[in-house]
Amino acid sequence: MNxxxxxxxxASGKGGVGKSTTAVNLALALRADGAEVGLLDADIYGPSQQRMLGLAEGTRPEQADGERLLPVLAHGLKTMSMGYLAGERTPMVWRGPMAGSALAQMLEQTAWGELDYLIIDMPPGTGDIQLTLSQKATVAGAVIVTTPQDIALLDARKGIEMFRKVDVPILGIIENMAVHVCSQCGHSEHVFGAEGGRRVAADYGVPLLASLPLALSIREQTDAGRPTVVSHPDSPEAAAYIGAARAIAATLAAQADGGGVQQFPNISISDD
Structure with a gap:
């Protein structure tokens, strides 16, 4: 970890907003710029990175020294996921403390080696996994993923407030499914509403890192195990992910230059 x-x-406040797709493309974008990058799938109950990275079912990590796991390499990323440790059809019927323990083991007992960035694909919500991560690691910042829909924005705000309570900086917001462009006639339509991510970003004084369209290609590429940044690096969608990744890298570099090493947060929960 050092x-x-x-x-x-x-992270995201709710599921179905494209958080995992965003996480893998951000990791690949950072890797494309020459960084050493790891990707941890922390969604214990619904891991998806194994499929998105194009790894066959049954892929298992090797052991390094009888205690630690070697990360699985995919598209130049060092990856770890509960999907490698259980079958695709095996449900994790666990209570919260067990899921938190699984996250801690994957985080601490994986032989990551030297990394510039470890991207953690969080589960939706504000529960045990989020608190465990805040306790076990010094998190440099969080990226909140949402759609422009009002219901999604409500949950995105809860996610932002949760990270603020545990002293994790918000690096920015990525808005998915912002606009749909008809492939036949070129008509643009804001299916889930317009400018929602920008409004939340303005409310909290954080940048809107990217606004991605509701595009069939993004879904097809991740389902095929070749996310947009590696399959179509010259596309407008890949450019949006790369721009977001570079903005995150610049913020973290400035944070490191100006603030030194972040200390472990003290977690306090209140009703306000």
């Missing part, structure tokens, strides 16, 4: 320079959580 060999990891920056730990970045990619």
């Amino acid at each position: 060999q990891i320079k920056h730990i970045v959580a990619v």
Whole structure:
């Protein structure tokens, strides 16, 4: 863990907003710029990174020294996921403390080596996994993923407030499914509302890192195990992910230059 320079959580208040797709593309974008990058799938109950990275079912990590696991390499990323440790059809019927323990083991007992960034694909919500991460690691910042829909924005705000309570900086917001462009006639339509991510970013004084379209290609590429940044690096969608990754890297570099090493947070929960 001491060999990891920056730990970045990619989170959302609710599921179905494209958080995992965002996490893998951000990791690949940082890797494309020459960084050493790890990707931890912390969604214990619904891991998806194994499929998104194009790894076959049954892929298992090797052991380094009888105690630690070697990360699985995919598209130049060092990765770890509960999907490697259980079958695709095996449900994790666990209570919260067990899920938190599984996260801690994957985080601490993986031989990550030297990394510039460890991207953590968080589960949706504000529960045990988020608190465990805040206790076990020094998180450099969090990226909040949302759609423009009002219901999604409500949950995104809860995610922002949760990270603020545990003293994790918000690096910015990424808005998915912002606009749909008809492939037949070119008509643009804001299916889930307009400018929602920008409004939340303005309310909290954080940058809107990217606004991604509701595009069939993004879904097809991740389902095929070749996310947008590696399959179509010259596309407008890949450019959006790369721009977001570079903005995150610049913020973290400035944070390291100006603030030194972040200390472990003291967690306090209140009703306000």
